[in-house]
Amino acid sequence: MFLEKLEAQWWLDxxxxxxxxxxxxxxxxxxxxxxxxxxxxTSTVNDHDQQFDAKKLGELLGVSSEGFDVYVQEDKSVLxxxxxxxxxxxxxxxxxxxxxxxxxxxxxxPLH
Numbered sequence: 001m002f003l004e005k006l007e008a009q010w011w012l013d014x015x016x017x018x019x020x021x022x023x024x025x026x027x028x029x030x031x032x033x034x035x036x037x038x039x040x041x042t043s044t045v046n047d048h049d050q051q052f053d054a055k056k057l058g059e060l061l062g063v064s065s066e067g068f069d070v071y072v073q074e075d076k077s078v079l080x081x082x083x084x085x086x087x088x089x090x091x092x093x094x095x096x097x098x099x100x101x102x103x104x105x106x107x108x109x110p111l112h
Contacts, residue, residue, distance in 0.1 A: 002028060039069070 006012040034043040043050045058065030084100035091103045
């Protein structure tokens with residue numbers, strides 16, 4: 001079931017690419033031991049402790065983590081109504097929307 005969920009989210013190929021050194025058993029162990037507290041992820045894989053936050057994960061993956069703290073906030077009012085509308089239009093993706101709303105994962109288009 002875990003692998004099916006990864007595949008449905010378009011993550012399976014990314015996380016099982018042997019050129020990146022990922023392995024399904026290690027990934028399953030990581031998620032089984034994973035705890036998130038105050039934005040810090042901790043886990044154990046093969047008796048090795050792992051700990052990182054969004055900034056460190058961004059560095060490890062070579063992607064920007066700028067704005068992640070705002071994205072995961074429950075209160076999105078800091079973005080303002082116009083910012084929320086633009087975010088909804090992009091994530092949905094429905095550029096014709098005139099009011100911001102929550103977007104379900106199934107509505108989102110893969111980035112690629």
